[in-house]
Amino acid sequence: MWFKKKTYPEFWTRYLNHFKSTTNKDFDNQRFLVFDTETTGLDIKTDRILSIGVIAVQGQIIKVSDSFECYVKQNIFNSETIKIHGLLKGGNITKAEESEAIKAFLEYIGNAVLVAHHAAFDIAMINAALKRMNLPKLKNKVVDTGELYKKTKYVKDHKHYSLDALSNIFNIPQHDRHTASGDAYITALLFQKLSSLLQKKKKGLKLRYFFDWI
Amino acid sequence: MNTIAERIFDFLKDFPPFSMLSREQLLAICKSVEVHYLEKDTNLFVAKNPVKNQFYVVKDGAIGLFREDSNTLVDKCDEGDIFGLRALMRQDDYKLTAKAIEETIVYSISSELFKEYITTNPEASTYLMSSFATNTTYIESNPLQNQNSTDNIPDFFEEQSASYSKNPVSCLLNTSIKEAALEMTDKRVGSIIITENNKPLGIITDKDLRTKIATGLISIQETVEKIMSSPVITYPENITVAEAQIAMIKNKITHLCITKDGTPNSDLKGVLSEHDIVVIRENNASVLVKEVKRATTPNQLQHIRKRAHEVLKRYIKQHIPITFATKIISAMNESITQRIIDLAIKGMATPPPTSFSWIAIGSQGREEQLLLTDQDNALVFNDVPEEAYESTQNYFLKLSEKITTSLNIVGFEFCPAEMMASNPKWCLSLSQWETQFKEWITKPDQDNLMLCTIFFDFQHIYGDETLVNSMAKGIFESIDSYEIFLNFLGLNALKNPPPLSFFRQFLVESDGEHKDQFDIKGRAMMPLVDAARLLVLSKNIKTNNTIIRYENLASAEPQNKDIYLACRDSFKKLLRFRTEQGILHNDSGRFIDLQKLSKANKLELKSCFKAIKDVQDLIQTRFQLAQFM
Structure with a gap:
């Protein structure tokens, strides 16, 4: 049965359709979606997503109206990480089933470029959820603000810089740290500052410049 | 979320x-x-x-x-x-x-x-x-300009909202007349409102008790319903004095009910009686001025001045235009000074040997004094033969001594710099004053310029006004023959540039008693005053009040109207602001604690600095001051 074409749900087809057109956008027209996930822990196999926060940046401007926030019902539960994100298993926030949340997330992001701090982890968490739904991985291009920071040549080393550390370096006030939306917003401010720095260095921004590390 | x-x-x-x-x-x-x-x-x-x-x-x-x-x-x-x-x-x-x-x-x-x-x-x-x-x-x-058109209403106090008793005495319909009368006696009021669900139904006044009960027409055991006047005349809370008076005359009544929305169908808020109107009238400026004329001692005048201060507080609280408030307070101060001079002359052994004029200088001369500050005054007397000069000057010095002492009692404290008519330097004959002014104008050093800024804003208060007019004429003539004086005065007017860099922190005083406070007089008001004085002097316009100076300038130079009117409005704002601060802290209002300012206040102050900047730019260009600086 190796030749049998898999059938995917309608929303996945819609999601894929966004990637069919190959119009090249310049930096200012590109919709960047800065996002963050709060999870039960750091193990991609066993831990689960508790919430996703997304906010759009386009033409260097953060658009509060173009944002997405959702909380996910999970049975997996880690009392250690509750201390960090404050999300209880029950809680009184309206939560969606994981599959519903991922569906809504895909409908929202379309073919936008995703931006996250240490993006590999957040992307892997979402891909793991997609796998549980028998779906392939995300198709979106991804920018990692941690890698972007290295490109600015502020530092010579190859260390990982945490969001906290970079917030301090770039003088970004840390409100709502460890909520998905709060961290997404902080990451968006960081992204603004980093792309502005790179723009100065490169005299104009080429989209390509953001992805060539992938 | x-x-x-x-x-x-x-x-x-x-x-x-x-x-x-x-x-x-x-x-x-x-x-x-x-x-x-x-x-x-x-x-x-x-x-x-x-x-x-x-x-x-x-x-x-x-x-x-x-x-x-x-x-x-x-x-x-x-x-x-x-x-x-x-x-x-x-x-x-x-x-x-x-x-x-x-x-x-x-x-x-x-x-x-x-x-x-x-x-x-x-x-x-x-x-x-x-x-x-x-x-x-x-x-x-x-x-917002239109709001100021009420400036011109001569009897402005009529427009004030009337104050009324906010805890009206009331009773229910089934109360007996006797109980109601006892309640009125107990609360010492002349009226009682009959209410149902806190809505006014009727009213009983002392007059009803006199005409209907004391005459034996109705028994005191009956309910209040029998004798109450109903319905009552109601007005909303913001009723003005004028409206209240008209309503009382029209309805031939002495009490108005104040309700929440002004109709009889809303909650009773208070009662406004004819007596309340009398009280408001008593503390009205024109009544105070009349009382000034009857006063015979400085202590009586001191008391009137205190009541005038209460009137001022009310004006500020009710946002009565500041130009009106300054006019009233200046008129008060003027009539108090005039009365003091009257009394002082009576206290002298002989009448004045020649005609003289009492002059207010500085902020009093500009009629911009709202809060009590130091007295600044001078005296000019008519020219006398040289042999009589000394005795004449001595007479007026003695008179001035009496006057300044009384002013001090009233609350205008002695000027620490002795800018007073009791100082032989500032009690001169007309030709001595003219010589003096000429000297300042032709030798405009720092001290003389400072004296010009104080003495050139003189205002006749008492005596022979023609002397003061001659002084003013002398100044313009001297300036005409020594025009470079205006450039020096211009430089002086620019010595306090607007603190535009204040956006992070206002320029505050860096040392002394008022460390970290903002000097609103020195840094914001005086630059506007100095600019206005310079410009009217260069235009041969003789007015003193800064607001009127800018208005005159606006009509004299339509091309710069916007700048001048902005200066006028800024000055009004600053004057109000300083007065508010002074009332709040019971001081001269000169130094402001910036930490305590609201954002809106800061923005307002900031807009004033813009006006200062513009008029200073204009002065710098007009008097070609760049080459001097």
Whole structure:
């Protein structure tokens, strides 16, 4: 049965359709979606997503109206990480089933470029959820603000810089740290500052410049 | 849940006009805010480009607004400041360039949302209109201007809202007349309101008890319903004195019921009686002036001056135009001084040997004194033969001694710099004064310039006014023959540049008793006063009051009307502001603790500095002061 074409749900087809057109956008027209996930822990196999926060940046401007926030019902539960994100298993926030949340997330992001701090982890968490739904991985291009920071040549080393550390370096006030939306917003401010720095260095921004590390 | 919008809400809610919106309204605005990041020296918008459909609020950092042609800084906006409002007012091009003067984060808000929420909120839109008017270079007509047209009402106190007793004595319909009368006696009132569910149904006054009960017509055991007057005449809480009087005369009644919405169907708030009106009249300035004329001792005058201060407090509280308040208080001070001089002359052994004039100088001369400050005065007497000079001067020195002592009792403290008529230097004959002025004008050193700024604002208070007119004429003649004096006076007028750099911290006093306080008189009011004096002197206009000086200048030079009127309005604002501060802290109001100012107050002060800057620029060009500086 190796030749049998898999059938995917309608929303996945819609999601894929966004990637069919190959119009090249310049930096200012590109919709960047800065996002963050709060999870039960750091193990991609066993831990689960508790919430996703997304906010759009386009033409260097953060658009509060173009944002997405959702909380996910999970049975997996880690009392250690509750201390960090404050999300209880029950809680009184309206939560969606994981599959519903991922569906809504895909409908929202379309073919936008995703931006996250240490993006590999957040992307892997979402891909793991997609796998549980028998779906392939995300198709979106991804920018990692941690890698972007290295490109600015502020530092010579190859260390990982945490969001906290970079917030301090770039003088970004840390409100709502460890909520998905709060961290997404902080990451968006960081992204603004980093792309502005790179723009100065490169005299104009080429989209390509953001992805060539992938 | 919208974590990010909540975060923006938390920031905006502290700043006007956002502070004036409801939580829902502001949250709706926050949900569509856009966040801009600007590195130092990058432009947000550029002059002559079409306006964008949004306006801006500084979140962090600072934005400078620059005039495009000269690249001069017009304004600096920091945390919470709004700019780019032009977009909301008209579809047009930007007049200024907005550039980040340090690393800055700016929120932008779309015009549509603004229109939806802010224009429907009267408080917020008034705030924005006025900040727009002051944010621009005075090209737009000020929508708040019309409110000042009441300046011209001669008997302005009629427009005050009447104060009434806010705890009316009331009873129910089934109360007996006796019980009601006992209640009135107990509460010592002349009337009682009969209410049902706190709505006024009727009223019984002392007169009803006299005409209906004491005459034996009705028994005191009957209920109040039998004798009450009903229905009652009702008015809303903001009734003015004039309205109240008309209502009483028209209805031939002595009591009005004040209800929440002014109809008999809303909650009773109070009772306004004819007596309340009498009390208001008693503390009215014109009554006080009459009492001044009857006073026979400085102590009586001191008491009247204290009551005048209460009148002033009421004016400030009720936002009566400041020009009206200054006129009243100056008239009060003038008549008190006149009365003191009358009494002092009577106390002298002989009548004055020749005609003289008592002169107010400095802020009293400009009729800008609202709060009690030091006395500043001088005396001029008619020329006498040389052999009589000494005895004449001695007579007037003695008279002045009496006058200044009485003024001190009233509350005008002795001038520490001895700028008083009791000082032989400032008690001179007409020709001595003319010689004196001529010397100051032809030798404009720092000390003489300072004296000019005090003595040139002189105002006749008592005696022979022709002497004062001759003095004024002498000054203009001297200036005409020594025009470079105006350049020196001009330099002097520019010695206090506007503290435009105050956007982070106002320029505050760096040492002394008033460390870290802002000197509103020295840094904001005196620059305007000095500029006005210089300009009217150069135009041969003899007026003293700074507000009137700017008005005269505006009509004399229509091409600079906008600048002069902006100066006038700024001066009015500052005068009110200083008076408010003075009343609040029971001092001269000169030094302000900036920590305690609201954002709106700071913005208002800031707009005044713009006017100072403009008029100083004008002076610098007109008197070609650049070469001197």
